[in-house]
Amino acid sequence: MEQKTVLYIEDNYHNRRIVRKILQTRGYTLIEAQDGIVGLAMVRKLKPPLVLLDIGLPGMDGIEVVGHIKADTELRDIPVIALTASAMRGDRERFLDAGCDDYLSKPVQAMELINMVAAHYPASNDKSTF
Ligand code: CA
Numbered sequence: 001m002e003q004k005t006v007l008y009i010e011d012n013y014h015n016r017r018i019v020r021k022i023l024q025t026r027g028y029t030l031i032e033a034q035d036g037i038v039g040l041a042m043v044r045k046l047k048p049p050l051v052l053l054d055i056g057l058p059g060m061d062g063i064e065v066v067g068h069i070k071a072d073t074e075l076r077d078i079p080v081i082a083l084t085a086s087a088m089r090g091d092r093e094r095f096l097d098a099g100c101d102d103y104l105s106k107p108v109q110a111m112e113l114i115n116m117v118a119a120h121y122p123a124s125n126d127k128s129t130f
Pocket residue numbers: 010011012054055056057
């Protein structure tokens with residue numbers, strides 16, 4: 001089976017656990033970082049195919065993390081999906097303006113997450129998704 005990897009930068013253990021369980025059912029391996037600084041370092045080192053990014057993070061927030069990713073020519077093609085409980089009007093635009101490729105609000109719905117990851121995951125031959 002093809003190895004599919006997603007990096008999730010999130011400080012909340014509970015959220016990481018939920019997302020890990022959901023994505024495992026579709027054959028993804030979740031790599032996890034607990035803060036923005038470590039997360040950005042992992043993006044640089046591992047160049048994961050896709051990044052899920054919490055916005056409210058200790059140290060360096062998600063807006064700053066995606067700014068660094070999208071400013072780096074070697075990393076800018078990595079799709080970044082913001083995952084946040086924030087539901088304020090204008091937030092979606094703010095995240096997209098910051099460089100996020102898409103936005104998902106928490107609490108995460110399983111099918112919504114699966115479909116969004118599949119839609120942004122770099123071209124694979126996985127036909128089991130649908
Ligand atoms: Ca958080």
